Amino acid sequence: MTRTAASEADRADQGLGYAVNGPYYDMIFPQQVRVSLTDALRRLVSGAGAVAEIGPGTGVFTELLLELLGPDGELFAIEPTRIMRAALVTRLSRIPAAADTVTVLPEDALEAEVDAPLDAVVMFNIIMHFSPEQRVRLWHKWAGALRPGGLLITESQHPQTASAVPPSVIPGSALGRHRYDTLARADVVGEGLIRWVMTYRTWRDDDLLREETAEFDCHVISDETLAAELSAVGLERDPTTPEGIQAWRRVSVP
Numbered sequence: 001m002t003r004t005a006a007s008e009a010d011r012a013d014q015g016l017g018y019a020v021n022g023p024y025y026d027m028i029f030p031q032q033v034r035v036s037l038t039d040a041l042r043r044l045v046s047g048a049g050a051v052a053e054i055g056p057g058t059g060v061f062t063e064l065l066l067e068l069l070g071p072d073g074e075l076f077a078i079e080p081t082r083i084m085r086a087a088l089v090t091r092l093s094r095i096p097a098a099a100d101t102v103t104v105l106p107e108d109a110l111e112a113e114v115d116a117p118l119d120a121v122v123m124f125n126i127i128m129h130f131s132p133e134q135r136v137r138l139w140h141k142w143a144g145a146l147r148p149g150g151l152l153i154t155e156s157q158h159p160q161t162a163s164a165v166p167p168s169v170i171p172g173s174a175l176g177r178h179r180y181d182t183l184a185r186a187d188v189v190g191e192g193l194i195r196w197v198m199t200y201r202t203w204r205d206d207d208l209l210r211e212e213t214a215e216f217d218c219h220v221i222s223d224e225t226l227a228a229e230l231s232a233v234g235l236e237r238d239p240t241t242p243e244g245i246q247a248w249r250r251v252s253v254p
Helices: 003-028 031-045 062-068 082-093 132-145 223-231
Strands: 050-054 074-078 102-105 118-123 146-155 165-175 178-190 193-204 207-219 235-237 245-250
Touching: 003 082, 003 165, 003 178, 003 193, 003 207, 031 062, 031 118, 031 146, 031 245, 050 062, 050 132, 062 074, 062 082, 082 102, 118 132, 132 146, 132 223, 178 207, 223 235, 223 245
Parallel strands: 050 074, 050 118, 074 102, 118 146
Antiparallel strands: 146 245, 165 178, 178 193, 193 207, 235 245
């Protein structure tokens, strides 16, 4: 299998995983994570002119980014997974301000093209899906898309080393008579590679009604590795960044 074919196969496998978790995504997104990332975006992106969101999924943060844009701002939402994009477009179609402001691109992060200098590139819950070789291209592409002073924003990854993560329950939300949670674990499956096994569960009171499992192969990237890679493309860490957030500012041309 060629590298291109392998990349396409990996992309298809990830798409199958999202086909499983897509219907649950908003209900199982951890509330504590949602709050911390929301607070970070309010501090870092308010008043931005042009923003690209890589992998917005169902739009958990897209609506907030739209709210934070400056008066002439523009938002590019780059989402290649069909089931996620369907939910994203449905969400945006109900927001009048999105009609003239948000462009949804179906390509992935290595293929999408944005023809405006960006104040921020937001990448939440996505960079673990790129191999080290792909990240070299990813950082060059999106660091180059930033205007001087623009920010690339992601979150610190877990785990920081390629190690197994024992099973744990991540609480979700309730909808009507049902509540949702996720049973998550990770296994080491290669050098620098772990496989998250996520079981999405639907409960009524104490009765388990349904469970569906998806697996995602993820590349481990420590804060130290991330710092080396982003520094190499002319980015410098913003010292005001909240804990757990990685915000890197373009200060030079790589």
